Amino acid sequence: MSTTATAASEEKSPRFRINIGAILMEGRALVALLLIIVIFASMNDNYLAAGNLATIAKDVAFNAIIALGMLLVILKGGIDLSVGSTVGLTGAVAGNLFAGVSLPLTDAVMYPSLWVIVVIAVAVGMLVGWINGLLISRLNLAPFIVTLGMLYVGRGLTQVLLGGTNITNELRGEPGLNNEGLFSIFASYPLGVPISAWVMIALAVIFSLLLTRTPFGRWLYATGSNERAAELSGVPVRRVKTRVYVFTGMCAGIVGILQIANIRSATADLGNLYELNAIAAVVIGGAALSGGRGTVRGTIIGAFVIGFLTNGLVIVGVSPFWQTVITGAVIILAVATDQIQQIVQRRRAHARAVAQAQKDSARRGSLESKETS
Amino acid sequence: MSEERTDHQELSPTQNHDGADVVLRAVGISKTYGVTRALKGVNFEVRAGEVTVLFGENGAGKSTLMKILSGVETPTAGHLELDGEQVTLASTSAAVDRGISIIHQELNLNPNLKVRDNIFLGREKNSWRGIDYAEQSRITAEVMERLEEPISPDTYVQDLRVGQQQIIEIARALSTDARILIMDEPTSALSTAEVTVLFKIIRELKRQGVAIVYISHHLEEAIEIADRAVVFRDGELVAAEDAADIDLLWVVRTMVGRDADYDFREEPREHGGVALSIRDVSVADPISGKFPVDHVSLDVHQGEIVCLYGLMGAGRTELMEALAGRDQLAGGQVLLGEKDLRGTGVARRIELGVGLVPEDRQRDGLIQMQSVGKNLSLASLSSWVGGGLLRRGAETRAVSGQISGIGVKTAGPEAPISSLSGGNAQKVVIGKMLLTDPTVLLLDEPTRGVDVGAKGEIFSLLFQQAQKGLAVLFATSDVGEALTASHRIVVMSRGRTVRSFDPRTATREEVMAAAEDSTGASPGAPEALSTTGSTNGAQG
Ligand SMILES: Nc1ncnc2c1ncn2[C@@H]1O[C@H](COP(=O)(O)OP(=O)(O)OP(=O)(O)O)[C@@H](O)[C@H]1O
Numbered sequence: 001m002s003t004t005a006t007a008a009s010e011e012k013s014p015r016f017r018i019n020i021g022a023i024l025m026e027g028r029a030l031v032a033l034l035l036i037i038v039i040f041a042s043m044n045d046n047y048l049a050a051g052n053l054a055t056i057a058k059d060v061a062f063n064a065i066i067a068l069g070m071l072l073v074i075l076k077g078g079i080d081l082s083v084g085s086t087v088g089l090t091g092a093v094a095g096n097l098f099a100g101v102s103l104p105l106t107d108a109v110m111y112p113s114l115w116v117i118v119v120i121a122v123a124v125g126m127l128v129g130w131i132n133g134l135l136i137s138r139l140n141l142a143p144f145i146v147t148l149g150m151l152y153v154g155r156g157l158t159q160v161l162l163g164g165t166n167i168t169n170e171l172r173g174e175p176g177l178n179n180e181g182l183f184s185i186f187a188s189y190p191l192g193v194p195i196s197a198w199v200m201i202a203l204a205v206i207f208s209l210l211l212t213r214t215p216f217g218r219w220l221y222a223t224g225s226n227e228r229a230a231e232l233s234g235v236p237v238r239r240v241k242t243r244v245y246v247f248t249g250m251c252a253g254i255v256g257i258l259q260i261a262n263i264r265s266a267t268a269d270l271g272n273l274y275e276l277n278a279i280a281a282v283v284i285g286g287a288a289l290s291g292g293r294g295t296v297r298g299t300i301i302g303a304f305v306i307g308f309l310t311n312g313l314v315i316v317g318v319s320p321f322w323q324t325v326i327t328g329a330v331i332i333l334a335v336a337t338d339q340i341q342q343i344v345q346r347r348r349a350h351a352r353a354v355a356q357a358q359k360d361s362a363r364r365g366s367l368e369s370k371e372t373s
Numbered sequence: 374m375s376e377e378r379t380d381h382q383e384l385s386p387t388q389n390h391d392g393a394d395v396v397l398r399a400v401g402i403s404k405t406y407g408v409t410r411a412l413k414g415v416n417f418e419v420r421a422g423e424v425t426v427l428f429g430e431n432g433a434g435k436s437t438l439m440k441i442l443s444g445v446e447t448p449t450a451g452h453l454e455l456d457g458e459q460v461t462l463a464s465t466s467a468a469v470d471r472g473i474s475i476i477h478q479e480l481n482l483n484p485n486l487k488v489r490d491n492i493f494l495g496r497e498k499n500s501w502r503g504i505d506y507a508e509q510s511r512i513t514a515e516v517m518e519r520l521e522e523p524i525s526p527d528t529y530v531q532d533l534r535v536g537q538q539q540i541i542e543i544a545r546a547l548s549t550d551a552r553i554l555i556m557d558e559p560t561s562a563l564s565t566a567e568v569t570v571l572f573k574i575i576r577e578l579k580r581q582g583v584a585i586v587y588i589s590h591h592l593e594e595a596i597e598i599a600d601r602a603v604v605f606r607d608g609e610l611v612a613a614e615d616a617a618d619i620d621l622l623w624v625v626r627t628m629v630g631r632d633a634d635y636d637f638r639e640e641p642r643e644h645g646g647v648a649l650s651i652r653d654v655s656v657a658d659p660i661s662g663k664f665p666v667d668h669v670s671l672d673v674h675q676g677e678i679v680c681l682y683g684l685m686g687a688g689r690t691e692l693m694e695a696l697a698g699r700d701q702l703a704g705g706q707v708l709l710g711e712k713d714l715r716g717t718g719v720a721r722r723i724e725l726g727v728g729l730v731p732e733d734r735q736r737d738g739l740i741q742m743q744s745v746g747k748n749l750s751l752a753s754l755s756s757w758v759g760g761g762l763l764r765r766g767a768e769t770r771a772v773s774g775q776i777s778g779i780g781v782k783t784a785g786p787e788a789p790i791s792s793l794s795g796g797n798a799q800k801v802v803i804g805k806m807l808l809t810d811p812t813v814l815l816l817d818e819p820t821r822g823v824d825v826g827a828k829g830e831i832f833s834l835l836f837q838q839a840q841k842g843l844a845v846l847f848a849t850s851d852v853g854e855a856l857t858a859s860h861r862i863v864v865m866s867r868g869r870t871v872r873s874f875d876p877r878t879a880t881r882e883e884v885m886a887a888a889e890d891s892t893g894a895s896p897g898a899p900e901a902l903s904t905t906g907s908t909n910g911a912q913g
């Protein structure tokens with residue numbers, strides 16, 4: 001039998017190891033984060049100044065929003081390399097819409113209003129994700145390949161749309177065209193906190209509800225760990241697989257808008273390498289690349305680790321080349337710590353069990369001698 | 374306690390020379406997983422040239438002890454003695470080097486590799502040119518011949534049925550030339566004929582002095598092959614006897630602590646209208662182009678429990694999967710009540726009330742990374758949604774109810790599914806489907822790896838549900854089960870339904886003979902089946 005009542009009562013309510021494990025795992029990322037903060041704060045007084053914190057918050061938010069989408073894909077056991085390009089593409093689409101669309105067959109130029117632009121940009125991101133998703137779930141293509149291809153396609157289209165220049169002035173909009181306000185809304189600081197951070201918080205709440213409190217979330221975890229069993233349990237596996245890419249696309253679209261508002265320009269290299277930072281955040285947050293394991297909380301902490309680290313390295317004046325080296329090393333270290341911690345934990349549990357067994361056999365021995373006497 | 378101890382003493386003379394043929398001895402073995410104490414100070418021994426059979430309920434600790442003997446797990450306390458010397462088995466390969474091999478209860482094959490590469494995984498035959506595939510193929514073919522199984526060494530394991538995969542596991546263990554061979558439920562997916570072959574091999578090995586440990590929930594089969602019988606209960610060895618002195622009744626009583634025989638033949642039966650109508654259904658195998666299911670017609674009524682009896686490869690699994698919506702039909706029609714199920718997938722069919730408990734629980738039934746509770750609720754999440762969110766209270770209540778309802782031995786809904794013993798995991802898969810509130814329940818070998826007590830519980834659960842109108846179609850290759858736990862037996866052979874029996878009047882021999890003999894299939898048989906079904910009449 002499993003837990004005999006005696007076993008439970010003898011060892012004073014040891015809680016499940018998985019829970020402790022999960023807490024420690026996120027704890028590890030948290031410890032890393034605190035360490036980073038303490039080290040850089042002691043090296044440079046400006047590190048924790050309000051101005052710098054706002055900068056960090058913005059960077060963290062951009063990465064975290066993308067990472068949330070990436071988390072879903074990774075939970076499914078997939079990967080999305082195209083998100084960075086999609087950020088660029090949606091930025092370029094939005095930029096072009098601000099510049100006005102000349103309608104075919106007429107001389108008229110149409111200027112969509114601000115919110116229409118926002119919706120279209122996000123929709124373009126979702127469309128890209130949907131195409132990824134369909135190719136992956138219907139044609140059974142490898143996510144790595146499909147999204148790698150899409151990385152090129154997206155970046156290429158961005159360059160086509162921008163035609164070698166950046167769109168900058170047009171982003172401001174013009175009075176009377178109803179397309180003003182990009183900066184005043186999407187680069188604002190409600191309550192002193194950058195709007196992107198608010199968006200990150202809102203999305204984190206939504207995604208964590210999605211993952212833990214909806215059937216979709218359960219289906220996603222199930223599909224990520226055993227697709228066949230999930231399918232036979234009635235999980236709409238293909239729909240789940242398609243949808244996660246739509247979510248990453250959506251996140252990329254949101255970041256596209258936030259970024260052009262932030263840097264006040266739609267550029268061809270916008271969002272470059274975002275996919276890698278996002279993957280790093282998800283992994284530092286304790287997710288398994290093979291699918292089925294990972295949390296929103298971990299991912300957000302992961303994004304904070306990367307954000308605080310990158311900014312800290314800049315602020316203490318580490319050369320950009322070394323910054324890259326150190327960032328890479330920290331990622332590896334974080335994931336390695338995870339493994340080491342698990343090993344240590346297992347050893348400790350084993351030692352505890354051995355002690356218990358010895359106590360048992362001692363007791364058994366005394367019982368036996370009583371019986372025989 | 375003291376009585377059992379003396380029993381044990383008699384059989385394990387540790388000091389005198391009688392113990393000379395004891396090749397492997399486990400002394401005071403304990404094993405603890407978290408709060409679960411799987412083994413509590415077990416003394417156990419294995420003798421050369423003998424078959425030691427282990428009996429015990431699901432979760433009694435049998436597999437755990439075997440894992441320790443074969444180097445998969447290390448004991449929390451106690452030690453092993455091989456030929457009288459204390460040894461530590463750090464890994465399975467260390468065990469294999471010392472001549473100890475194990476066939477695991479759960480399949481451990483790499484589906485994407487060929488049969489031969491699976492058999493030699495980790496101990497490849499090398500020549501100066503690298504792996505000697507020719508030699509590996511030759512040995513594989515030899516072992517297959519010995520097992521009387523026409524599987525080519527070049528077949529990919531993913532293309533094999535569960536039963537065949539189990540044969541590959543056996544072949545792998547045989548090919549190591551072990552002198553201690555542990556078989557943890559090697560026959561759960563094998564046909565009678567294959568079991569006969571295996572037993573022949575076991576007897577051969579015995580003559581060569583190989584020590585064999587054998588675990589099976591097919592009790593009669595296990596008693597037949599046993600030289601010594603050892604019974605486990607709750608992690609303790611409670612009895613050890615010479616096989617000559619025991620019988621089925623003793624085994625059941627000792628392992629369950631009561632009579633656990635089940636027989637539902639005399640249960641009242643009230644059948645309603647046709648719940649599931651299978652009409653002239655064929656299923657094609659895209660690879661071979663053959664028809665594993667070939668024009669099958671069968672009606673299952675509300676409240677009726679139909680047993681689909683047949684040997685391995687008879688097409689039962691293919692039929693079940695097609696009925697569940699996993700595979701396309703090559704022809705024919707499936708009706709749920711009045712509704713044609715054409716074009717509906719697995720998810721939709723579960724919604725409509727047709728659920729399948731698949732044959733291979735590891736691969737198709739369980740989400741290994743998740744908890745017992747989340748596995749149980751997976752198929753019916755939609756029924757607990759309120760305002761877009763899961764009502765976790767309702768879910769937890771349903772799940773806890775199900776755990777106690779079907780008697781899953783677990784630390785609780787939060788326990789990881791990987792901590793369950795084989796039989797308890799099976800109950801979770803069944804419980805998951807019952808939670809979807811089906812009108813037709815399909816079960817493919819539902820008692821695979823389930824202990825006698827639990828088998829009875831599972832069937833009485835099915836009979837209870839049937840009283841409320843559930844239609845059940847279950848596949849089995851265990852005649853005893855077919856005869857005692859169904860309202861009607863339909864025999865399937867080579868993709869066709871060949872005969873139908875009333876379990877109250879049929880004999881084991883008749884049923885088995887029908888399954889072996891495929892020439893008995895007459896064109897008229899399908900129609901005959903439907904009519905006998907609706908009248909619950911005698912044999913077709
Ligand atoms: N890896 C594990 N982690 C936690 N608990 C485990 C683990 N493996 C086994 N157990 C527990 O140890 C006990 C003994 O399990 P074991 O697999 O040995 O049973 P068994 O006798 O082989 O049962 P069955 O007949 O169902 O195969 C069970 O309560 C099981 O839940």
Ligand SMILES: [Mg+2]
Binds near residue numbers: 436478557
């Ligand atoms: Mg077992």
